[in-house]
Amino acid sequence: MSRTTGNFDDFGMDTITLAGSLGAKLTAIREAGFSQVMLKANDIVGHEGGVDAAVRLVKASGLRVTGFQVLRDFEGLSGHLHDYKVDMAKSMLEMARALGAPVLLACSSVSQHATQDLDAIAKDLRKLAMLAVPLGIKVAFEGLSWGRTINEFTTAWDVVCRADAPNLGLGLDSFHAFATQTSLDELDMLDPRKIFLVQLADFMWQEIRSVEERITTARHFRVFPGEGVHSVQVADLVTRLAALGYRGDYSFEVFNDDYQQMPLPLVAQRARASAEWLGEQVLRRSVPLPNRMRLAR
Template sequence: MRASAMQRNVADFGMDTISLAGPLEAKLAAVKAAGFGQIMLAARDIVGHPAGIDAAVQAVRESGLRVTGFQVLRDFEGLSGHLHSYKVGIAQQMILMARALGTRVLLACSSTSLHATDDPDAIARDLRKLAMLALPHGIRIAFEGLSWGRHINEVHQAWAAVQRADCPNLGLAIDSYHQFATGTPLSALDGIDPERIYLVQLSDFMWQETRTVQERIDTARHFRVFPGEGVHSQALVELVRTLDAMGYRGDYSFEVFNDDYQQLPLPYVASRAWDSAVWLAEGVLQRAVPLPGHLRLRAV
């Protein structure tokens, strides 16, 4: 295929600001210079801007990067009373920030709260309420099962909750880290409607398994690496190809929490992410030939 086709395929991939140190404008510039056309933003990128939220939003708009999604709303479902009311207020503010940024996706992670019920009807009711809060603003809720979630910690459980809630703008976020950390088989994706997958987040890590919940959390928050750099490359290949075969044609974002990357120059880290995007677009999905000057991370 021609380079232009390759560029369209790579356009499906973006990176997350959490891999990068420094101010928002520097992160945006590094991601754009590396070749990406989209970026996943966190709330702290916006509320932590020294010139305020409006200045942060303006910087994002001027960057020319499309916002893949906005993260992250935590511990929303399954609460009651004043805890539920508190979380509704938080959700409303997150939705307003997502709208200001021009993104259509807000990421919500499954609850880890000891106060959250395991009642599937209550969980569905809360997810439906969250989606309805977002609906007038044109925002879709991508619900993700954290691998240390209290009641929902695997992708098929998250899908069951989404189905039970039955709201048109409520769907899934699938994160490869959590898939690998729980050892969830690919068969868990059977029956999931690809149109209801709103975001796929990709990362790897350097050891075969996490032996305790705390090690799982620590690895997720500090030791992830880009696709093709860890020991789960083949599993990641199979996941991406399975999603592609299912008909998923949405965005892939590299959610790579890594303390080492936070200490390195932004262009260097962004270039590693770009190499991953090229590897996935032409080596894994086999949709095009490589762009000049970019090599595959590894053969598969």
């Protein structure tokens, strides 16, 4: 397949989008023309040959690893709960190192057992970052839109700044920003050098009316950028980040039950069409008008 010129290589796929084995996912992503992949832990530990075989498969694929996901509910705990989560974090960091993943994604806690004190949360994130230092890994902290205390990227940025660790930065997810209707003007306060990962997705309705609907949409009904009703917002987000000075990776984190029932090459081609739109039109500042975008099929 011929490669697209320009900014196509800035974009990658998450294995979380595709059904099937790890090997089949990697093949579909590579054959669609992508050069990078965001890996989820289940694909590695669930590989039939074991973790070591999964690592070899990823390295043999020729795909660059964007990052590794996802550490959940780490921050704000105490006592044995904190110790337990530290053990989980160490395990995930070791897998990330084995895979050559430069970034571990950590999501904000939803636990009712976690403190809501931002300084305590920042202290825990600093500890997580320090655990990652000897392994040469960065930690991207993302605010889930249903997080108990941190549910917007603005508050996630606050605790990242409080933690003040060089290898701790922000993970941005377009779905969560759109779900909470956080103003994209808030991006201006971010340091682009501390944005470690940007994950992109769209969805099919304008508003999300409850936390329950937010969770359901996030886990089952995301679509690729440009396939939903937020094309203009996705384009705005990407162009704002480019203007801010962000030059890192974008990965498509698209949870979609329908895609799980489609042949992998077809899903990967939808992702490619989205990457071509973003790379060739949006990042070249030719942003489509509302309802004018059409993905190639």
